[in-house]
Amino acid sequence: MTLAYRDPSIPDSPPARWDPRWKLAALLVFAVAVAFLRSLPPLGVALGIAVCLLLIARVPIVIILARAGLLLLAVAPFVVVLPIFVENGWPIAVAIALRCLTIGLVSLFLLRTETVADTLAAARSLGVQGTLVMIAQLAYRYALTLFSEARRLRVAMLARGFRVRTTGHAYRSLGHAAGALLVSGGERAERVAAAMRARGFDGTPRALVPFRSRTVDALAFAGIVFVSATLLAWEFAP
Amino acid sequence: MIQVQSLSHRFADGRIALDGVSFAVAAGERVALVGPNGAGKTTLFLRLCGVLGGPRGQATIAGLDPADPGQRRKMPETVGVVFQNPDDQLFSPSIFDDVAFGPLNLGHSPDEVRASVADALNAVGLPDHAERVPHRLSGGEKRRAAIATVLSMKPSVLLLDEPSMFLDPRGRRELIELVRNWTGTILLATHDLEMVLDLCPRVLVLDGGRLAADGPAESLLADATLMETHGLEVPGRLMRR
Numbered sequence: 025m026t027l028a029y030r031d032p033s034i035p036d037s038p039p040a041r042w043d044p045r046w047k048l049a050a051l052l053v054f055a056v057a058v059a060f061l062r063s064l065p066p067l068g069v070a071l072g073i074a075v076c077l078l079l080i081a082r083v084p085i086v087i088i089l090a091r092a093g094l095l096l097l098a099v100a101p102f103v104v105v106l107p108i109f110v111e112n113g114w115p116i117a118v119a120i121a122l123r124c125l126t127i128g129l130v131s132l133f134l135l136r137t138e139t140v141a142d143t144l145a146a147a148r149s150l151g152v153q154g155t156l157v158m159i160a161q162l163a164y165r166y167a168l169t170l171f172s173e174a175r176r177l178r179v180a181m182l183a184r185g186f187r188v189r190t191t192g193h194a195y196r197s198l199g200h201a202a203g204a205l206l207v208s209g210g211e212r213a214e215r216v217a218a219a220m221r222a223r224g225f226d227g228t229p230r231a232l233v234p235f236r237s238r239t240v241d242a243l244a245f246a247g248i249v250f251v252s253a254t255l256l257a258w259e260f261a262p
Numbered sequence: 263m264i265q266v267q268s269l270s271h272r273f274a275d276g277r278i279a280l281d282g283v284s285f286a287v288a289a290g291e292r293v294a295l296v297g298p299n300g301a302g303k304t305t306l307f308l309r310l311c312g313v314l315g316g317p318r319g320q321a322t323i324a325g326l327d328p329a330d331p332g333q334r335r336k337m338p339e340t341v342g343v344v345f346q347n348p349d350d351q352l353f354s355p356s357i358f359d360d361v362a363f364g365p366l367n368l369g370h371s372p373d374e375v376r377a378s379v380a381d382a383l384n385a386v387g388l389p390d391h392a393e394r395v396p397h398r399l400s401g402g403e404k405r406r407a408a409i410a411t412v413l414s415m416k417p418s419v420l421l422l423d424e425p426s427m428f429l430d431p432r433g434r435r436e437l438i439e440l441v442r443n444w445t446g447t448i449l450l451a452t453h454d455l456e457m458v459l460d461l462c463p464r465v466l467v468l469d470g471g472r473l474a475a476d477g478p479a480e481s482l483l484a485d486a487t488l489m490e491t492h493g494l495e496v497p498g499r500l501m502r503r
Contacts, residue, residue: 141355165353168397215350218313222345223415224338224367232362232372 039081039137043241044146047138050248051130057252058126064115066258067122073251074129083136088129095128096121140164145231154229162216170209177201263289263419263447264310269320271305271471279305281471287447289418294462294479295451298493302471303451304346307421310449312337323419339368342412346424348404352396357388357407360396364415382414383407386440402433409440419447426454455483455497467492 034040039047058070078088103121107113134143141161148157181201188194264287271280280302287293295303308314310321312328319327324340326333345351354360361382365375383389386406391399399407405425412420422441426434438460441448450462458465458479465482467475469492475482482488484500 139355141359144355161355162353165355165396169349172397212350215345215347216353218308219343219345219351219353220363221313222311222338222341222343223364223411224335225363226335226367230366232366232375 034137034139035082037080037082037137039077039133042137042244043235043237044138044142045149045235046237046241046245047134048143048146049150050245051134054248054252055127055130057256058123058130061123061255061259062119063259064119064122066255067119067126069258070255071122071126071129074126074133077133078129078136081133081137083132087136088132091132092125092129095125099124146235148229148231149235154231158229166209166212166216169212170205173208174201174205177205263287263291264321264323264449266306266310266321267319269306269309269316271302271309271314271316279471280309283468283471283473285466285473285476287449289447290445291464292441292448292450292462294458294465295449295468296453296455296458296465296483296494297468297474301468301492303468304423305471306468307343307423307449307451310421311341311343313343338364338415338417340417341419341421342415342417343421344405344408344412344423344425346427348401348408348428349397351408351411352399352404355395356392357383357394357396357399357410358392360407361392361410361414364411368415378414378416379410382410385413385444386410387436400433401428402430402436405429405433405437406440413444417446419449420444422448422450422452424452424454425450426452426457453494455494456499458483459497459499467494469493 054070054073058067061067061070075088079085099121103117106117106120110116138146144157144161144164147160148154178201181197186194186197188198264285266283266285269280269283270278272278283302283306295306297303305314309316310323310328312334316329318329321328323337326336326340328334328337328341352360354363358379361379362375365378370378379392380389383392386409388403388406388410391403391407394403396404396407405428409420409422409425420441425437425441429437434454434457438457441450441461448462450458452458462479465475465477465479466473467482467488474492475488480500483497486496488494489496
């Protein structure tokens with residue numbers, strides 16, 4: 025696991041220097057709190073906090089808006105349909121949209137301030153089972169390889185005159201391509217397992233924990249927990 | 263260093279991959295293993311490093327029998343296998359993590375792991391690549407990183423499976439230099455017969471799971487009949503002589 029990995033594409037900022045364990049724990053607490061909110065005012069404040077975190081992390085506004093747009097697009101079917109079928113459904117629809125948007129932007133904050141490798145290492149040191157972390161690592165690593173293979177396959181198909189049409193031939197071809205990717209993925213999994221065993225892997229994931237906690241990390245965590253508790257109190261206070 | 267005696271391997275579906283292969287490799291020797299596709303080269307490597315099981319007593323490396331469960335655990339410290347496709351070997355989110363994977367499995371301390379990683383990356387000429395993401399490396403860098411993943415375990419034997427595959431001429435030259443400068447025992451499976459001439463004084467020809475020939479590289483590779491019989495070609499360098 026990670027000792028020194030630092031992705032140069034992650035801009036330096038206070039949140040980027042935050043110990044990933046404290047950061048992950050804090051964001052989980054915040055996301056769970058947001059998931060329990062039902063009223064629009066606390067949800068609006070939560071969204072504002074998520075945007076502030078992104079701005080502090082120096083995430084460009086263009087990226088924030090683009091990701092927010094994608095999140096809204098994903099949640100749009102529910103937001104549009106709900107008011108039609110549920111009486112007084114607009115506030116519920118907006119609340120769902122705000123919750124999704126806030127949790128999505130908090131995830132973006134995590135992705136833009138920490139590498140996947142460090143986030144997974146932090147999850148591991150927070151007690152997430154090592155095997156799950158390793159599966160997530162491998163999935164992340166080989167998803168990228170799978171995309172590359174899919175792109176090559178697509179080019180090979182296009183080069184032989186394939187065009188996506190609503191015909192049986194097109195669907196069959198896409199099915200064959202997906203099957204080929206699946207089979208090659210299975211074979212790759214066997215080869216990766218062999219490579220791991222050849223380097224002494226016995227099924228027990230091992231890791232070095234490089235993280236060092238500072239007082240400011242704990243204070244930032246406490247701040248997020250305090251904000252989360254305040255939002256919940258606002259929501260549920262009589 | 264490597265003793266193979268009547269080594270055979272049959273897959274679960276009944277196919278015979280290796281059939282009575284015998285040879286020995288001395289410490290510090292560089293030996294090439296050549297043969298057509300499906301000759302059994304990769305299977306031989308997997309048997310030698312203990313990834314594939316089999317009957318005991320058919321092979322030993324540095325005195326360890328890879329088929330013996332007790333001794334197999336010590337194999338990774340002795341034998342480093344570099345697989346055909348570096349993407350199969352670089353499975354971690356960063357090069358550092360990949361190179362550290364083996365030493366961590368061997369139970370080394372964090373300081374030892376850091377030192378091993380630094381030494382291995384220096385040895386392959388990638389000292390500044392620890393933080394890089396494997397899938398973004400070039401083919402040559404991936405290959406060298408894959409070699410670093412086994413060098414960090416300080417093995418005395420390297421098994422290199424098609425190391426020049428996917429490499430451009432520069433990457434291939436760098437690989438040849440790297441292998442040439444490594445002082446341990448090397449068994450090199452390849453179709454790149456020009457590289458064999460550059461690196462290995464001795465060649466084993468494997469075909470259909472059987473050892474067809476074992477001898478000096480220049481004389482075996484220049485034997486047109488032998489090469490043709492086993493799906494190989496005389497390297498251009500020898501043809502021009």
